[in-house]
Amino acid sequence: MNRPEYYLWYRPLDKRYYMECKDEYDGFAISAHMLTHFANSFSVFQSSMNKPYFIDPETAAFQNVDISRFLNSKGGVRISWKKLGKHYGSVVMGALENRVRLRTTDFLNHDNSFKPNVQELTARVLSFQTSLIKKTVSGLSLFFKEKPQEKMGLQFVVAPYFFFDSLSDPWYRISLEMARRAVKLKGEYPVFATLCTTRQFLAKDENIKTLVKDFDFNGLDGFLIWIDNMKEEDEETALFGNILKLVKYLSSNTRKVINLYGGYFSILAFFWGMSAHVSGVCYRDSRSFSELPIYGGPPGGPVPRYYIPRFRTKVPLDDAIRLLQQFPELKCDCDICSGNVTAYAPDTERSFARFIMNKHFLCCRKREREETIDANSNKLFEALNGEFTRYKKFEEILPISHLAKWYSAIQDNASLYKHKSQA
Amino acid sequence: MCIYEYELCDQFIRNPSSEPTRNFQGYGMLTELKVGSKIADLVFFDTGLKEIIAVELKVNKWKSALHQAMTYQLWATESYAALSRKYVNGALKNRRIFKKCGVGIISIDGFTKIEVKAKKSSYRNLQYLEMAKTEINRRLAAGDKDQ
Numbered sequence: 001m002n003r004p005e006y007y008l009w010y011r012p013l014d015k016r017y018y019m020e021c022k023d024e025y026d027g028f029a030i031s032a033h034m035l036t037h038f039a040n041s042f043s044v045f046q047s048s049m050n051k052p053y054f055i056d057p058e059t060a061a062f063q064n065v066d067i068s069r070f071l072n073s074k075g076g077v078r079i080s081w082k083k084l085g086k087h088y089g090s091v092v093m094g095a096l097e098n099r100v101r102l103r104t105t106d107f108l109n110h111d112n113s114f115k116p117n118v119q120e121l122t123a124r125v126l127s128f129q130t131s132l133i134k135k136t137v138s139g140l141s142l143f144f145k146e147k148p149q150e151k152m153g154l155q156f157v158v159a160p161y162f163f164f165d166s167l168s169d170p171w172y173r174i175s176l177e178m179a180r181r182a183v184k185l186k187g188e189y190p191v192f193a194t195l196c197t198t199r200q201f202l203a204k205d206e207n208i209k210t211l212v213k214d215f216d217f218n219g220l221d222g223f224l225i226w227i228d229n230m231k232e233e234d235e236e237t238a239l240f241g242n243i244l245k246l247v248k249y250l251s252s253n254t255r256k257v258i259n260l261y262g263g264y265f266s267i268l269a270f271f272w273g274m275s276a277h278v279s280g281v282c283y284r285d286s287r288s289f290s291e292l293p294i295y296g297g298p299p300g301g302p303v304p305r306y307y308i309p310r311f312r313t314k315v316p317l318d319d320a321i322r323l324l325q326q327f328p329e330l331k332c333d334c335d336i337c338s339g340n341v342t343a344y345a346p347d348t349e350r351s352f353a354r355f356i357m358n359k360h361f362l363c364c365r366k367r368e369r370e371e372t373i374d375a376n377s378n379k380l381f382e383a384l385n386g387e388f389t390r391y392k393k394f395e396e397i398l399p400i401s402h403l404a405k406w407y408s409a410i411q412d413n414a415s416l417y418k419h420k421s422q423a
Numbered sequence: 424m425c426i427y428e429y430e431l432c433d434q435f436i437r438n439p440s441s442e443p444t445r446n447f448q449g450y451g452m453l454t455e456l457k458v459g460s461k462i463a464d465l466v467f468f469d470t471g472l473k474e475i476i477a478v479e480l481k482v483n484k485w486k487s488a489l490h491q492a493m494t495y496q497l498w499a500t501e502s503y504a505a506l507s508r509k510y511v512n513g514a515l516k517n518r519r520i521f522k523k524c525g526v527g528i529i530s531i532d533g534f535t536k537i538e539v540k541a542k543k544s545s546y547r548n549l550q551y552l553e554m555a556k557t558e559i560n561r562r563l564a565a566g567d568k569d570q
Binding site for chain 2: 303316317318319321323325326394396397
């Protein structure tokens with residue numbers, strides 16, 4: 001791997017981008033409940049795209065999300081969650097049927113030993129990920145022109161996981177145990193663990209060290225990271241430093257580390273060992289635990305935003321047009337922007353403007369990842385500082401403060417940079 | 424005492440002795456005018472729509488008011504951020520930025536005052552201007568005239 005990989009959260013409404021911008025991303029991440037709902041269409045689509053993918057088992061949703069969000073207007077459990085519950089077995093189905101969240105007592109006895117549910121859920125979650133697509137593909141085999149590959153691009157399986165906010169949190173023990181058992185059940189696919197925690201947890205060095213040590217067991221092939229509601233543009237320098245440390249330590253045994261919700265900082269973290277990040281097409285680069293995964297977002301889709309490559313962030317279209325009038329040098333020279341200037345007009349049909357802006361985003365992201373090679377690292381780091389310094393006097397009106405914070409975190413953690421000798 | 428945005432709006436509109444009200448005498452006024460994806464809290468305009476003044480009301484968030492007011496410069500002749508007098512100091516301390524962007528500052532309480540005069544917008548965009556005029560005319564035709 002010589003550059004960071006980029007996965008897109010699969011959403012049926014975004015198929016147009018997946019097909020038209022095939023070279024601008026590396027694969028898909030799909031949430032488990034969406035897969036249960038769209039298994040057939042995803043199988044056929046994924047097969048035609050021939051892109052790798054992995055499945056987020058979403059076990060933490062049953063722990064965190066308000067139970068009413070799983071229900072339809074008649075009070076019944078929504079079909080996709082019901083289907084997923086059946087796959088995941090009695091403990092999840094029981095919680096859905098009783099309209100309660102999963103509790104630690106579902107997995108722990110009074111003496112703190114593990115209940116059989118731990119083994120059952122782990123086995124079922126892994127089996128779901130490896131078998132659903134296979135079953136679907138065999139059912140649809142008549143419709144494939146060529147025989148699909150056996151693995152169908154599934155990159156790895158993900159152990160069940162839960163959100164934890166401290167080392168003493170019982171959910172930490174449960175997640176750790178499930179990762180261990182997933183490794184014991186390992187079949188033909190690599191096994192990843194998900195670290196689903198808060199910025200406060202990462203603030204303590206001791207937490208990072210213990211977590212890395214606990215999860216450093218043979219057979220585990222990689223990690224997914226999900227930090228609650230972390231918006232790369234809004235966080236403080238210290239958190240970025242803690243993330244670089246975490247990534248560095250987790251990746252030290254050549255394990256892959258993937259940020260489930262990230263942006264450009266996750267690309268830069270490649271130099272510390274972050275192998276990939278996931279986002280939607282110009283949206284969903286952060287997510288709260290308590291938020292239910294959604295199919296389509298708000299009516300009409302997320303607010304269309306324009307990605308400003310020099311600031312490594314996106315802003316609503318109106319703001320972008322205003323800023324580009326005052327700072328014309330911020331105009332992007334990518335293939336999409338240079339050929340579609342009129343598309344960024346206020347009276348352009350919203351869906352078309354969104355389409356062009358999203359294609360521009362994917363084009364920029366591809367370029368950013370291509371630039372992210374070791375020989376360029378210093379240049380990329382200095383570019384952050386350079387842009388911030390250049391526009392510092394407009395700091396209050398331009399979205400640039402994150403550039404200085406990222407730069408500062410990078411400087412503070414330069415000693416951990418994996419290719420220090422080349423920096 | 425907690426102050427709400429609608430109270431600020433009320434103080435702004437209802438006080439005939441306030442400075443902006445006197446300045447914009449004879450102008451039409453609309454509240455909540457949507458142009459593009461943003462909604463301006465108050466808009467004053469002359470009969471030929473040659474002069475359109477947009478005001479963003481915020482109790483205390485001056486940066487947010489500034490950002491919004493800047494976007495209105497795409498179609499308004501002048502654009503203001505209006506804040507409660509109690510909290511206007513944050514904006515006044517940063518009047519340099521407001522001046523650079525050409526956005527004015529208004530403070531609101533019993534007597535509403537223009538603290539920093541807005542510059543004529545040099546960022547007007549014909550398409551946004553047309554959208555604003557169309558929306559004003561549509562609202563007026565629907566009898567939605569506040570003044």
